[in-house]
Amino acid sequence: MPELPEAEITKRKLKNLLGKKIQKFWTNLSQNLKNSSYKFIKKDIVNYKINKIKRLGKVILVYLNKKNKIKILAFHQRISGRLIIQNKNQKFKLSNHIHFIITFSDKTQLFFEDPRKFGIVWYGFEKDVLKDKYFKNLGPDILKISFSTFKKQLLKHSGQIKSALLNQKIIAGIGNILADEILWYSKIHPKTQIKTLNLIQIKKIWQASKKIINKSIKLGGTSMRNWLHPDNTIGNFQNKTFVYGKKNQNCSRCNTKIIKIKSSGRGTYLCPKCQTKSMP
DNA sequence: CATTACCTGCAA
DNA sequence: TTGCAGGTAATG
Numbered sequence: 001m002p003e004l005p006e007a008e009i010t011k012r013k014l015k016n017l018l019g020k021k022i023q024k025f026w027t028n029l030s031q032n033l034k035n036s037s038y039k040f041i042k043k044d045i046v047n048y049k050i051n052k053i054k055r056l057g058k059v060i061l062v063y064l065n066k067k068n069k070i071k072i073l074a075f076h077q078r079i080s081g082r083l084i085i086q087n088k089n090q091k092f093k094l095s096n097h098i099h100f101i102i103t104f105s106d107k108t109q110l111f112f113e114d115p116r117k118f119g120i121v122w123y124g125f126e127k128d129v130l131k132d133k134y135f136k137n138l139g140p141d142i143l144k145i146s147f148s149t150f151k152k153q154l155l156k157h158s159g160q161i162k163s164a165l166l167n168q169k170i171i172a173g174i175g176n177i178l179a180d181e182i183l184w185y186s187k188i189h190p191k192t193q194i195k196t197l198n199l200i201q202i203k204k205i206w207q208a209s210k211k212i213i214n215k216s217i218k219l220g221g222t223s224m225r226n227w228l229h230p231d232n233t234i235g236n237f238q239n240k241t242f243v244y245g246k247k248n249q250n251c252s253r254c255n256t257k258i259i260k261i262k263s264s265g266r267g268t269y270l271c272p273k274c275q276t277k278s279m280p
Numbered sequence: 281c282a283t284t285a286c287c288t289g290c291a292a
Numbered sequence: 293t294t295g296c297a298g299g300t301a302a303t304g
Binding site for chain 1: 296297298299300
């Protein structure tokens with residue numbers, strides 16, 4: 001997934017749907033619905049209007065209102081999900097993997113495409129949706145977090161730094177590509193134990209996180225496989241990475257060949273020379 | 281901690 | 293045919 005940048009870009013582009021009124025909700029993947037059944041949503045969601053779009057970590061929250069009632073429709077793209085907006089005069093060639101469709105009264109449609117079917121859709125009152133343990137446990141957003149909170153969150157955890165960066169309960173928003181880029185930028189080996197990091201290193205990781213994530217958003221996110229913006233714009237971050245996907249290419253800092261290992265159960269790219277486990 | 285499971289497509 | 297893929301929860 002779509003990590004934080006891909007959720008942020010999706011959020012921004014979904015703002016084109018503000019004010020639209022929902023006419024119909026369809027899915028063929030009702031097992032991935034949370035909080036409400038397909039039967040209930042289909043009936044309940046009609047005539048709600050899109051009121052506000054937010055992002056929480058990697059999740060996109062669509063706020064709906066009807067009279068004085070407010071509901072949330074939330075999307076987690078997980079690994080292969082993406083949202084697509086089709087305006088009334090467009091007729092996209094749809095893949096075989098559209099699993100959710102929201103049709104608006106002006107015939108605009110919002111599709112959720114997800115070949116691997118890991119994506120999640122929540123529907124319900126705000127307090128009920130946010131009661132889900134995914135939201136309850138979600139750590140502070142990496143784009144908004146202060147250094148002192150970042151430090152506090154990291155130090156609460158023992159173990160390897162990459163594992164902590166990927167853990168949404170500690171900090172929300174970082175995924176596998178960003179984690180590798182952040183650790184390269186900070187010159188830290190992904191398997192470094194958190195308790196051996198000094199304050200300077202933690203600060204570097206905090207700064208690098210903001211820098212790398214903002215860079216990805218600016219470049220339109222990562223379009224490695226099927227992911228595109230809701231309007232089908234292609235992201236370009238995959239062409240501007242320092243280490244991710246660059247096995248056997250030379251490190252742009254020290255010219256050493258980038259290697260790929262397994263860390264925290266994930267494919268992990270790093271420069272074996274400039275990313276060290278020992279103190280600098 | 282690491283490994284597995286969820287599911288499908290695609291490259292080696 | 294195998295192994296791997298942007299995530300996460302469940303299991304040793």
